[in-house]
Amino acid sequence: xxxxxxxxxxxxxxxxATVSNFxxxxxxxxxxxxxxxxxxxxxxxxxxxxxGRMNDSKSYAAPQALGTPMIGGTVGEVxxxxxxxxxxxxxxxxxxxxxxxxxxxxxxxxxxxxVDTTHVPLSAYLGPVGMPGVTAWYGLxxxxxxxxxxxxxxxxxxxxxxxxxxxxxxxxGCRAVGIAxxxxxxxxxxxxxxxxxxIDYKAHANARSLSLALKEAAPDxxxxxxxxxxxxxxxxxxxxxxxxxxxxLCGMIAGYDGQPMAxxxxxxxxTQRLKLQGFIVGEHMEVWPEALAxxxxxxxxxxxxxxxxxxxxxxAAPEAFLGLLKxxxxxxxxxxxx
Ligand code: NDP
Numbered sequence: 001x002x003x004x005x006x007x008x009x010x011x012x013x014x015x016x017a018t019v020s021n022f023x024x025x026x027x028x029x030x031x032x033x034x035x036x037x038x039x040x041x042x043x044x045x046x047x048x049x050x051x052g053r054m055n056d057s058k059s060y061a062a063p064q065a066l067g068t069p070m071i072g073g074t075v076g077e078v079x080x081x082x083x084x085x086x087x088x089x090x091x092x093x094x095x096x097x098x099x100x101x102x103x104x105x106x107x108x109x110x111x112x113x114x115v116d117t118t119h120v121p122l123s124a125y126l127g128p129v130g131m132p133g134v135t136a137w138y139g140l141x142x143x144x145x146x147x148x149x150x151x152x153x154x155x156x157x158x159x160x161x162x163x164x165x166x167x168x169x170x171x172x173g174c175r176a177v178g179i180a181x182x183x184x185x186x187x188x189x190x191x192x193x194x195x196x197x198x199i200d201y202k203a204h205a206n207a208r209s210l211s212l213a214l215k216e217a218a219p220d221x222x223x224x225x226x227x228x229x230x231x232x233x234x235x236x237x238x239x240x241x242x243x244x245x246x247x248x249l250c251g252m253i254a255g256y257d258g259q260p261m262a263x264x265x266x267x268x269x270x271t272q273r274l275k276l277q278g279f280i281v282g283e284h285m286e287v288w289p290e291a292l293a294x295x296x297x298x299x300x301x302x303x304x305x306x307x308x309x310x311x312x313x314x315x316a317a318p319e320a321f322l323g324l325l326k327x328x329x330x331x332x333x334x335x336x337x338x
Pocket of ligand 1: 047048049131132135156157158159160161162179180181182185228229249250251252253254255279280281282324325326327328329330331332333
């Protein structure tokens, strides 16, 4: 029996999440039943949505139960199988949680998916060729609906989702403008990812100053905005939206610790006749095959670039997760488990 280290949600945060909300335990993996497979995780994905699951509040998904391993996307290798669709050695992606091993009932459709690592590295199935990539694809293509010649802006631009949004917008003939925290991230967004411009929001004390910088970076105004952050950044971009602009409301990470975030000038939604739509990527499974086909090809051919920040060992997951909520990650935040 393999010894399995897990990180449980031990108690709920009061305000900001801390390492004391989590607990490390070691358990034995149980013997397999018919239909089950044992997966050894190579990488765990850390994602901002996990912060929401730590609360016991109204949301699109049920809260994480106390005393259970934190939810999380994982990639790994099948090491034992009692399911005819999977054999030892298969590379798989699933939602195995914050633990080194998972016993998965693989008879349930969608719980575990085999992936091909010939041209796409295993870890990329948690980033550009996984949930964050599809999130970018859905919000951009289905809500921002970019047309050649238009301007698309994305916040948290160097991150797992934002980096893909800008590269897809470029591939549709748009001007892509990123907003990110710090000069290093902005340089990467322009020099490596190929955005036309990137604004360091940390260099601006208020929305007005950020809006003026945006006027320079997006001289024709903003047609599509992919929002990951909220707060001052949203206020600034709203002030630059063109008439009939589209806003994909993907995330509002600036408020995930529960602090209220007012909108300074909501009347712009009316006067500019804007569309603003929130979405949850898991509710749009119909686009996943088309999106993953484009994203997989993009990564395999090197057209879609990405960057990862990798913490080592399951014990490092809580700190790495709290860092992600503060922008300490640079690109997709992963934990390497082997
Ligand atoms: P990232 O890799 O972009 O990491 C999060 C980044 O957010 C940080 O690196 C930081 O970048 C930025 N950030 C953190 N705090 C703040 C703050 N207070 N103000 C401004 N920026 C901040 O994460 P993902 O790409 O995985 O996720 C991006 C967004 O997409 C999140 O809001 C997430 O919740 C959302 N999301 C939504 C989904 C959906 O279905 N709707 C699915 C997946 C993700 P910087 O240093 O540049 O500030």
